[in-house]
Amino acid sequence: MIFGIPLQAFLGQLLIGLINGSFYALLSLGLAIIFGLLRVINFAHGAQYMLGAFFAWMLLSYFGIGYWPALIVAPLAVGLVGAVIERTMLRRLYTLDPLYGLLFTFGLALTIEGTFRYLYGASGQPYATPAALAGGTNLGFMFLPIYRGWVIAFSLVVCIGTWLVIEKTKLGSYLRAATENPILVQSFGINVPFLLTLTYALGAALAALAGVLAAPIYQVSPLMGSNIIIVVFAVVVVGGMGSIMGAIVTGYLLGVAEGLTKVFYPEASNIVIFVIMAIVLLIRPAGLFGRDV
């Protein structure tokens, strides 16, 4: 018993919190990367998450292609779609106020979601857990479904891997340099427009990857993206988009905070992240890891 709550229930909600936190972290990471370089808030991030889950579902039900290939193919496909969108449309908005980027991607999100809703209805499609990760294991103090453990571990690896790529590799150094001063970087002979396309594609692919991971846990539904994106925006406001690591850490923290609220005060569990956002705005308007006000 912890604070009068059975240990099992406590750990169960903590686990759910970590799972949600994994998705928040992956999504806010993608948002932060795109915002860092493109200065665009990608409202279509939720739609791209939904697309990832749907592509995985379509691969399975139309072509019989399973979870593991989908984990690679779906993000690649969504990344490609993202690259095309950036090349043909989003690119024209860089010289304008960043709010136009937000409005454009909002329209994009509505179009994508509306189309899938039209084709597949609002109800969810189930996606089976891959056989290798089915079942669970007893840890002695709690029962851990293997798939959930896999999601937490894998998303941590992806988050840290992305962070390492940006902080420690040559490509990452170009990205960071282009964030600071794109004109200077371009004058050194680095293809900045291509970097921008690549960044948007990478962000979209990360969202899609989160979508594929989410498919066996939640139902694959056209509305899954818009439900999560607003929470992720709050996460991004709390973390501040100045640092990649900040986005990741905030994602996990707020996921856990949400899970724990479900234990102690269930009525508030779907607003707790917004409440935390309001408090952070009062105390530290720039966000926990933010540099700019």
Added chain:
Amino acid sequence: MTLTLDIDKPSEKKPAIVQTIFLAAGLALLVLAPLFFYPVFLMKLLCFALFACAFNLLLGYTGLLSFGHAAFFGGAAYFTAHAVKEWGLPPELGILVGVMGAAFLGAIIGFLAIRRQGIYFAMITLALAQMFYFFCLQAEFTKGEDGIQSVPRGHLFGFIDLSQSTNMYYFVLGVFIIGVAIIWRIIHSPFGMILKSIRENETRAVSLGYSVRNYKLAAFVMSAALTGLAGGVKALVFQFATLTDVSWQMSGEVILMTLLGGIGTLIGPLFGAGLVVTLQNYLATSEFPVTIITGLVFMVCVLLFRRGIVGEFYNSRLGRKLGFEHRH
């Protein structure tokens, strides 16, 4: 901020007559409209037009993009519906309750949101409005998924029966005209000039000694209150208040109306609202989802058509000839 396109006001050269003719023609059209169109459709249009005009006060004239105005619109609808149905207040007081409630909500959300700028401001308003949505979903008085049903329209000032749709239409028209007149007055006051200076160059406004925060908050609360006026009237027109009006899709819709009509033009949102409401009515009977069209219109507007209908007209050769010239 280069968000708005400095087209808000016709130049002062020779437009007075042209403007008066346009205004008179517009008013005549609105007065005669119930002879040709279904009154409920017109009332819906006017409510959304006022909503969009109030939203535009913030986006077009202060340069703040709120993604949470549904909270004020839908919130006021709930407050008015509750006041009229449960407390038995007459319609004019019911609407006042809605306006006050929306202004109060606006003060809270605005106070938090103005602590950040630009893109963050939009995200914060969206998140706080979503929080209000969850509150409405769980609160007792909103009746959850059902919403507040069969709200009585009552008698205006005790003797005008609003259940007559003609009476209701002219009441809504009156509210609309008063609302737009208030917005016009705000924009053309010294206060409005300061708002525009904040839009154009916030840093300079600060250095000139204006307490930008207070001005932003005041603009936010005024916009929320006027939005509440539209929401309260809408609750009476349709005689219900539901979760649809507080959802984020509604916040998106009002942005679309404003963008389509012309950001930073006084009457642009009226045209934007007209188009969107007509489109919705037209598609309501078909299977085809409105969101796809809405999304596509958004994308096209942002890519090709950022001035909006009225803005493009002001900027066209004809518009310039009539004196609505692009002002630098």
